[in-house]
Amino acid sequence: MKILLVEDSATLRHAMSQYVLDAGHTPLLAESGEQALQLLEDTPVDMIIMDVEMPGLNGFETTALIREWLGSHWIPIIFVTGMSDDDDYRQGIEAGGDDYLIKPVSKMIITAKIRAMERIADMRDQLNRLNGELEALSQLDSLTQVLNRRTFNEQAEQQWLLAGRKQTPTCALMIDVDHFKLYNDHYGHPAGDVCLKQVTDAIKSCLHRPFDLLGRYGGEEFVVLLPETDAQGAERVCQCIKKAVAQLDIEHQMSPVERRVTVSIGVAGCAHPRGYSLENVIKSADRALYRAKHTGRNRHVVDEMTAHRTVVIAHSQDAVLQEASSCLRPLYNLITAENSEEALELALNIRPDLLILCPELQDDQGHYLADTLASLPRTGDIPQVYLGHVTESPPEPRPSVALPLDCTELSKMAAQLLGG
Structure with a gap:
């Protein structure tokens, strides 16, 4: 250990x-x-032996400054002094001392004290290592040993903010193992766990940079963030992942796609991250994954994010629907629905950035469509705006635009809810 001796007496320093x-x-x-x-x-040190009575800063004052400067990093400090009153002990402990020796100090005592403090320091280091290991384990998915969803979101958010400052292209990938439920049902859950671990390794083999992030998003779904990557670069990663999974050659007799395990991938490419959120890009990748799965699977679909975000408008009056569409079509990727069933299906499958709803639309169970969408995990976080007044018992109040329609007001409301 490196032990700092703070002593104004040259004789005692030497001894x-x-x-x-x-x-x-x-x-x-x-x-x-x-x-x-x-x-x-x-100079980092492992222990300090501090004289109390010194000109200028005394030992108590020096120790208090050291403790303040070191913060949570602890090193043992032993006071050596000729003062032996109870109040002196109290001051020493309050200043941050760990032991208190009375002069003259023999070689045997100082050696024993050093050994005792060394053991305490060793226990501290071991505890820090264990805490570090525990923290690392809490960040990983227990099965695949990649980032869990919470930690992925935390680390990806930092990368996204950095990309926004630097204005570097960034892509997100949502990866789904095709027909994994059929695989589990046929081969059993232990085989399913082995399959997921092998697919994880295949994905990892295609991510070569230390800042590429891979997380398990839930079940058989994985998410990747590729900083400093354009859509073409993301496509190359997708090709690599599909090839690596194919080379695993994991039998999947129940798959209607192929007789081996395959994956579908949705890609969101964002050339200019400023103005978008991480949530925006992951939702875009999720929508691309939906298209990949519903156009045959075992493929990837790329969604280039532009200023046109996706808005679903659902209204019972066709004239209102058409007028609202003409107001917003130049600004957004617009999808219309004429009834509750169609609106619910679109919201669940596409997960738009904004829902503009007739407040009186009801689902097939007689509940207000707006409340149904707000209660579902997949659509609950999508902002909603009402188009028209509520004439019956109103659902939970939400932002609204009155009829007859004012295009300026509707456009302004949509921009506010979309953060643009």
Whole structure:
């Protein structure tokens, strides 16, 4: 260990320095509290033996400054002093000392104290290692050992903010193992776990940069964030992933796609991240994955994010539907629905960025469509706006635009809800 000796007496510095050397450690010497603080700025130490009575900063004052500077990093500090009153002990403990020796200090006592503090420091280091391992485990999915959803979102958010500042292209991939439920039902859950681990390794083999992020998003679904990557680069990663999974050659007799395990991939490419959120890009990748799955699977679909975000308008009056569409079509990727069933299917499958609804639309169970969509996990976070007044018992209040329709008001409301 490196042990800092802070002592204004040259004789005592020499004696204690020899004690430290004889105990097998390295002494570092300081004649005053000020000198000790200067030394600690550039030199890490494992322990401090501190004289209390010194000119300038005394030992208590120096220790208090050291503790404040080190923060949560703890190193043992032993006071050496000629003062033995109870109040002196109290001051020493309050200043941050860990032990208190009365002069003169024998070689045997100082060696024993160093050994005791060394054991405590070793226990601290072991505890820190265990805490670090526990923290690492809490960030990983227990089966696949890639980032769990919470940690992926946290780390991806940091990468996304950096991409926004640098204005570098960034892509997100949503990856789904095709017909995995059929695989589990036929081969059993233990085989399914092995399959997911193998697919995870195949995906990892295609991610070569330390800042590429891979997480398990739930079940058989994985998510990847590729910073500093355009859509063409993301397509190359997709080709690599599909090839790597194919080379696993995992039998899947129940798959209507192929007789081996395959994956579908949705890609969201964002050339200019500023103005979008991480949630925007993941939702876009999710929509692309939906298209990949519903156009045959075992393929990838790329969605280039532009300023046109997706808006679903559902209204019972055709004239209102057409007028609202003409207002917003130049600004957004617009999809219309004439009834509740169609609107519900679109919202669940496409997950638009905004829902504009007739407030009186009801689902097939007689519930207001707006409340149904707000209660579902897949659509509950999609912002809603009403188009027209509520004439019956109103559902939960939401932003609304009155009829007859004012295009400026509707466009402004949509821009506010979409953050644009």
